[in-house]
Amino acid sequence: MRLIPREVESLWTLFTAPVIWAGHFLAAYIGAAVFCAKQDLLPFGFGGVRAYIAAITLLALAGIVLAGFLAWRQWGFGAEDPPHQGWSREDRRRFQGFATLLLCALSLVAVVFTAMPAIFIAECNP
Amino acid sequence: MLTSSPFLAGCAGIQSALDPAGVEADAVAALFWVMVAGAAVIWLAVMGVLYYATRRDRVVHSETFAGRVILWAGAILPTLILTALLAYGLSMMPRLRPWDARAAEDAPLRIEVVGEQFWWRVTYHRDGMEPVVSANEIRMPVGERVTFTLRSADVIHAFWIPSLGGKMDMIPGRENTLTLEATKAGIYRGPCAEFCGSSHALMALAAVVMETGAFDEWLARQAEPSPGVGENEAGRAAFLANGCGACHAVAGTEANGTIGPDLSHLGSRVTLGAGIVENSKAGIGRFIAETDHVKPGVRMPAYRALPDEEIDAIAGWLKGLE
Numbered sequence: 465m466r467l468i469p470r471e472v473e474s475l476w477t478l479f480t481a482p483v484i485w486a487g488h489f490l491a492a493y494i495g496a497a498v499f500c501a502k503q504d505l506l507p508f509g510f511g512g513v514r515a516y517i518a519a520i521t522l523l524a525l526a527g528i529v530l531a532g533f534l535a536w537r538q539w540g541f542g543a544e545d546p547p548h549q550g551w552s553r554e555d556r557r558r559f560q561g562f563a564t565l566l567l568c569a570l571s572l573v574a575v576v577f578t579a580m581p582a583i584f585i586a587e588c589n590p
Numbered sequence: 591m592l593t594s595s596p597f598l599a600g601c602a603g604i605q606s607a608l609d610p611a612g613v614e615a616d617a618v619a620a621l622f623w624v625m626v627a628g629a630a631v632i633w634l635a636v637m638g639v640l641y642y643a644t645r646r647d648r649v650v651h652s653e654t655f656a657g658r659v660i661l662w663a664g665a666i667l668p669t670l671i672l673t674a675l676l677a678y679g680l681s682m683m684p685r686l687r688p689w690d691a692r693a694a695e696d697a698p699l700r701i702e703v704v705g706e707q708f709w710w711r712v713t714y715h716r717d718g719m720e721p722v723v724s725a726n727e728i729r730m731p732v733g734e735r736v737t738f739t740l741r742s743a744d745v746i747h748a749f750w751i752p753s754l755g756g757k758m759d760m761i762p763g764r765e766n767t768l769t770l771e772a773t774k775a776g777i778y779r780g781p782c783a784e785f786c787g788s789s790h791a792l793m794a795l796a797a798v799v800m801e802t803g804a805f806d807e808w809l810a811r812q813a814e815p816s817p818g819v820g821e822n823e824a825g826r827a828a829f830l831a832n833g834c835g836a837c838h839a840v841a842g843t844e845a846n847g848t849i850g851p852d853l854s855h856l857g858s859r860v861t862l863g864a865g866i867v868e869n870s871k872a873g874i875g876r877f878i879a880e881t882d883h884v885k886p887g888v889r890m891p892a893y894r895a896l897p898d899e900e901i902d903a904i905a906g907w908l909k910g911l912e
Contacts, residue, residue: 544652573669577676584680 471538473557478564480531481571488524488575492517492582493517500588514582521579528572604779607752611774611799614755617682624678628671639663685754697737697769701728705740705747705760705782708789708888709851709864714809722812723839723850726864729798731805740766743870748784751797755785772799777860788887794865815842816855818910825907828900837890840911851888857912874905 465516499506506512536542538561548559601607610616642648651659704711714722730736742748744761747899750757750843753776758768782793783911800808819842826843829835835845841854856862859869863885867873877884881892893901 545657569665577673581674581680581683583892585683587845588683 471534475560476535477531477538478567479558481528481564481568483502484524484527484531484575485578487538488520489578491520492578495520496582496588499576503588514586517579517582521575525572528568528575532536532565532568532572535561535568537561539565604777605781609753611772611776611778612751612772613756614686614769614772615753616773617686618756621682625675628675632671657674682800697735699730699734700737700739701730702739702741703749703760704743705749705786707745707787708782708793708885710793710795711743711851715814716806716809719809719813719837722809723852724812724855725853726861727796727798727859728780728806729800729805730770730772731802732772732799734802735769735771738768738770740768745786745794746784747782747786749780750783751778751795753778753781754797754799756900759784775799775801779865781865783792788811789885792864792866792885794861796860798860812855815840816857816911818857818907818912821910822903822907825903825905825910828896829878829904829907832893832896832900832904834904853908853911855911856911869909871902871905874908875901878904 495516496513498512503510539558540561544558546562548555548562579581607615607618610619672792683694693750698717700715702713702715702900710726710728712724712728714724716722724765738749738758741764742762743756744762746762747760748757749760751770754772755768755770758766760766763891776799777798778797780795780797782790784790784795819840829840830843830845835843835847837847837850838853839846840852845853851864856874857869861867862869862873863877867884868878879892879896881890883892
């Protein structure tokens, strides 16, 4: 078993981080909405929602960091500078790696911004 | 001075978020000024860089240097600034919104405001008193936290007194809660802030912030019928004979309609017709006769068929209800 996934040549890896971001966003907002609608039936308070959001945030950030590392590797660890616009297969690979890395950075910030309200807001709005 | 004065006119007055008279409005104004100051600094910095990049004897930098500038000034710095602003904005939310519904319910003064096309139904719930019904005006004591329960009877309206605090929608089928604490006595204005129909722009309310003692005296007077009810016999008779009481209530008479605004103390309100007409005998007469012109789309029909003397008598009686 490999600890770090083997490099695959597929366009789909480009979307890993944005998909994690979207999943985290939905999980956070839907989770909080369900809790606030059903809080009388649930055995835990809003602290439970904050802990849940903290957990999915750490999970999402870990996933994005891993995707970012793979993208960095695909880019060749920055051995060459962008824009990688040659005709070769190597250029195509590096271009995709660099684009994926940038999307990972964007998604990382977005996940942190999505989770930030849970730091300040401690109750459901009546 | 002459050129800037039209722009500065919006910075003060009875309906300005930049001239705060409440704890919440202070926080909103502070947020605004922080944003303005921050935006000014960033604008100056960008203009400085623009000047640097376009001046005639410019130095050519290496691509590595340019890449670093883009990374730090174009990505990392903006992210840090946005993170700080987001944290500042979010940290204000618990203070601007009442998160604890039970605490809001137990407030010593709760004012229930229902938005209707195109006026406001107002009910005061003061500790140890029967609810007091009024309309188109809210009065509150200075320095005391007041809870507002906001509802709508028809379409979406929004309750917003910029001098006192932020805006909150009134949504049919929902009950929204807002708390406000005024810090300066005075008369402020709150427009309906969500398009609600043809007379949306003609739907406003006066917010009168009073000293605590004066407020309690005022509320006690509101709980009783106005002394003016017994005066101006002809006006009262005309009011009742023309069926005004089917829609409007006047405490101390048989008029007990609840479709339109309560008129029990109409004479002492700051404005008439939800903030659009001067509260005078002539104003009341005009509202009765030309309702459809004064307030298009309102449910009350125009009573221009009534003889002038009768309108005059009704207006005189209503103005006397203080």
